[in-house]
Amino acid sequence: MSNGELPAALITAFAERPLQGNGAAVVALEQPASAPWMQAVAAQLRQSETAFLLPLSRLGSGDDAAGEWALRWFTPRCEVPLCGHATLASALALGHWGLLTSGASTRLHSRSGPLLVSLGQTGAGRAQLVLPSGGLEPSPLPTELAPSLGGTPLRSWRSALGYWVALLPQEFPLAGLDGDALAQDLRGELRQGLVLMQALAASDQTPTVQGLPADYQLRFLAPGLGISEDPVTGSAHALVAPWWCDQLGRERVVGWQPSPQGGGMVCDRLSSGMIRLSGSGQLLWDGRLSAGVDAGEAADWSCCRPVLG
Structure with a gap:
């Protein structure tokens, strides 16, 4: 159990103005956390989705993983395989924390595969993400x-x-x-x-x-x-x-x-x-999450590891 504080933000995604759009909490992890712990955090934050970001290098993916992230999404009740607005919010949170620069792109590795996200060149609070469609x-x-x-x-x-x-x-x-x-x-x-x-x-x-x-x-x-x-x-x-x-x-x-x-x-x-979604987001609050991270045996993030070959 880790007692460190974690960066956390609440961003209203796909919002054309403040207090519009869909709120998503974003938490930046330092080590893999267990699904029950993430579910408990999402239940407390009570957003439609809470996104958890983990540096891909922490999953033993090697030097090629530098700057890329693993991503999981939880509603207050369950984990979901895909969430667009919390992915947009994750890109904007990385930009807010100085971990992704304007105009830059990165991949967020999820249960639905790698998702390409990028920040807008100009205009604060704009981002793009590429999602599968499904048919x-x-x-x-x-x-x-x-x-x-x-x-x-x-x-x-x-x-x-x-x-x-x-x-x-x-x-x-x-x-x-x-x-x-x-x-x-x-x-x-x-x-x-x-x-x-x-x-x-x-x-x-x-x-x-x-x-x-x-x-x-x-x-x-x-x-x-x-x-x-x-x-x-x-x-x-x-x-x-x-x-x-x-x-x-x-x-x-x-x-x-x-x-x-x-x-x-x-x-x-x-x-x-694939479908590229372009939207805007607004930072509602930025802070630190004080909750000991459960990194026990249940901290299995293999669902987000890139498939090689």
């Missing part, structure tokens, strides 16, 4: 959800991430939806993640992200992960962005999330099939 498989939603959505969705899908996705007509009042109430009504597999999305018509009221008007908007509910509604969800946008690119006939789309906090991102489809 959508057409599938009808359970019929009991239809009344809450004003009828059967235009289209619906399932995904390898475990999320369900429903396309709603433009006239559906998605921004005014009571997300917490709907989350309480979700049953079965829908509780692991439900994306509700719709196209946005261009108007003076259309939200903008980094000066660009949003093409679509979505809400994300995941009570099974301990999150009634996630304010802004990078993994959900990375999942649906390719579909919107196909519909609009371009490789860049802008997504918005009209949750109570609100926020959005620019999504670029890369030739690799």
Whole structure:
């Protein structure tokens, strides 16, 4: 058990202004910590996700690992395999701590493989990350959800991430939806993640992200992960962005999330099939975490080791 204090920060990710976006706590570790310890910290910090960063060199990955990090994400209830907003927050936290310079890139090694992140050249608080998409498989939603959505969705899908996705007509009042109430009504597999999305018509009221008007908007509910509604969800946008690119006939789309906090991102489809998300973040607080790190036998970070060959 280590009694040292650890750098910690809270950053609101995918936020166009202060107190917008999705809060993520970021903790910089000096040695591998156990999953139960990280879960306990995440439960205390009570953000939708808490990110834990560990220098990759501490996993015995050699000199090639210099400047790269292992990354894990925990909701207040469980560990998750992928989280976009906490990855953006991690890049911004590294920049804030002087561990990643403006314009520089690094890889964060996770359960979902290596994730490339970079800080903006100009303009404080801007970063990019590259996420896998996962693909959508057409599938009808359970019929009991239809009344809450004003009828059967235009289209619906399932995904390898475990999320369900429903396309709603433009006239559906998605921004005014009571997300917490709907989350309480979700049953079965829908509780692991439900994306509700719709196209946005261009108007003076259309939200903008980094000066660009949003093409679509979505809400994300995941009570099974301990999150009634996630304010802004990078993994959900990375999942649906390719579909919107196909519909609009371009490789860049802008997504918005009209949750109570609100926020959005620019999504670029890369030739690799991965999705680059560009967004802004705001530092809310910066401090030290005083909690003895459990580095016992349960501190297994093999899930984040790079695959060689």
